[in-house]
Amino acid sequence: MRFALVWSEVTHGLRRNMSMVISVVLVTFISLTFVGTAILMQMQIGQMKNYWYDRAQVAVYMCLPTSGTENCVGGEASEEQLAAVKTQLNSDTLKPFIKEFYFEDHDQAYANFQEQFKGTQFADYVTPDQLNQTFWVNLIDPSNADVIKESLSGMAGVEGVTDQRSLLDQIFSVLNAASYTAIGIASLMLLAATLLIATTIRLSAFARRKELGIMRLVGASNGFIQTPFVLEGVFAALIGSILAGGAVVGIVHFFVQGYLGQVIVSTTFVQVSDAFVVVPILLGAGVLLAALSANFAITRYLKV
Numbered sequence: 381m382r383f384a385l386v387w388s389e390v391t392h393g394l395r396r397n398m399s400m401v402i403s404v405v406l407v408t409f410i411s412l413t414f415v416g417t418a419i420l421m422q423m424q425i426g427q428m429k430n431y432w433y434d435r436a437q438v439a440v441y442m443c444l445p446t447s448g449t450e451n452c453v454g455g456e457a458s459e460e461q462l463a464a465v466k467t468q469l470n471s472d473t474l475k476p477f478i479k480e481f482y483f484e485d486h487d488q489a490y491a492n493f494q495e496q497f498k499g500t501q502f503a504d505y506v507t508p509d510q511l512n513q514t515f516w517v518n519l520i521d522p523s524n525a526d527v528i529k530e531s532l533s534g535m536a537g538v539e540g541v542t543d544q545r546s547l548l549d550q551i552f553s554v555l556n557a558a559s560y561t562a563i564g565i566a567s568l569m570l571l572a573a574t575l576l577i578a579t580t581i582r583l584s585a586f587a588r589r590k591e592l593g594i595m596r597l598v599g600a601s602n603g604f605i606q607t608p609f610v611l612e613g614v615f616a617a618l619i620g621s622i623l624a625g626g627a628v629v630g631i632v633h634f635f636v637q638g639y640l641g642q643v644i645v646s647t648t649f650v651q652v653s654d655a656f657v658v659v660p661i662l663l664g665a666g667v668l669l670a671a672l673s674a675n676f677a678i679t680r681y682l683k684v
Contacts, residue, residue, distance in 0.1 A: 400580040401616045407576055408620025408670075409627070411569030412662045416628035418562040419658050420636075424650050425555050429548075432647070436544040438528045440465060440515035443539045451538050457513065461537025465515060474531055477524045481517040489514065512539060570669065573620075577613045577670050578677035584609060606678050613674030614667055621666030625659035 442462065443452035462483075468474060469481050484492070490508035497503045517528055525543035533541050632655040641649050 400576075400583065401612070404573065404576055404580055404613070404616040404670075405620040405623070407569060407573040408617045408666055409623040411566055411573050412621055412624035412666055413627045414562050414566035414569060415665065416624055416655075416658045416662050417631065418559050418566055419661065420628065420632065420650050420654065421555065421559040421562065423654055425552055425559065427648050427650065428555075429552060432548050436522045436525075436548060438517040438519065438525050439542045439544065440517065440528075440532055441512040441539045441542065442514065443537050444510070444512055447539045449539055451534070451536055454536070457537035461535070462513070465532060465535060465538060468532060468535065469515065469517065474528065477519055477521070477527050479518045479520045481515055484514045484516060486511055486513055573617070574669060574673045577617065577673040580616070581609045581613055581674045581677040584612060606675065609678045610671055610674045613670040617666040617670030618663070621663045624666070625662050628658055628662070629655045631655075 442457035442465070443449070443455065445456045447455075466483070469478060486508040489511035490506070493506055493511060494503050519525060519528070522543075522545060525545065529541040529543065532538055629652060632650055633652050636649050637652065
């Protein structure tokens with residue numbers, strides 16, 4: 381099989397079906413960009429879980445005068461109740477699970493609240509006595525939070541014990557839903573790209589049906605006839621894949637690192653190096669998708 385002859389057939393087909401080729405490029409580009417974004421979102425969720433789960437604390441909220449739980453029948457937690465909780469945290473039972481803990485009184489809680497909600501209307505209506513005094517507990521293994529909850533939840537003066545990981549799980553559930561939505565959209569776009577590639581190849585073969593008939597008469601093999609059509613689809617999809625790879629790298633560099641990384645400094649984000657890991661996946665997916673759909677179209681429908 382002479383490469384020059386095959387390549388001339390490919391370029392001839394690309395020129396003749398330029399509008400369809402551009403459509404394949406655009407659909408492949410958009411669909412694979414969604415695929416790359418979904419992969420990066422899963423990588424981001426994994427990084428955030430590793431980062432935040434290790435830093436998740438257990439909050440032991442002490443009673444306020446307005447608390448209505450069974451442990452708060454005496455109103456605000458007394459000094460004796462605060463000392464009892466502190467003693468329990470230092471006990472031989474819980475100490476093996478605890479890395480460190482610290483106490484936050486009303487004034488410290490108020491200062492932190494003002495810092496967190498600075499510039500909002502909430503900061504103007506909250507007073508120190510409305511905020512719980514809290515023991516913040518860092519665990520050696522955050523998965524052992526239930527041990528702290530079971531040990532302290534029933535103590536007098538304790539309004540509630542909260543594992544911050546439960547709050548993080550809600551956030552990660554939303555992010556996972558967004559990621560799965562991107563995957564669903566990408567799947568539909570990939571299906572559209574597959575059908576468009578197959579249609580392009582069929583139209584290209586139909587437009588050159590006389591040439592194909594002559595090639596068959598002079599003894600050209602099926603492989604020789606089919607190869608240019610497959611390469612047309614692969615070439616168009618490859619351009620779209622390269623554009624999608626560039627878009628993914630650009631999103632990470634300019635938006636994730638350039639914007640989010642500067643605005644939200646309290647967490648880690650995917651790096652450009654992670655985007656470069658995704659690029660070969662997109663290129664391989666685009667080429668494989670085009671090769672399979674083009675080969676199927678030329679052999680199954682046209683029966684060359």
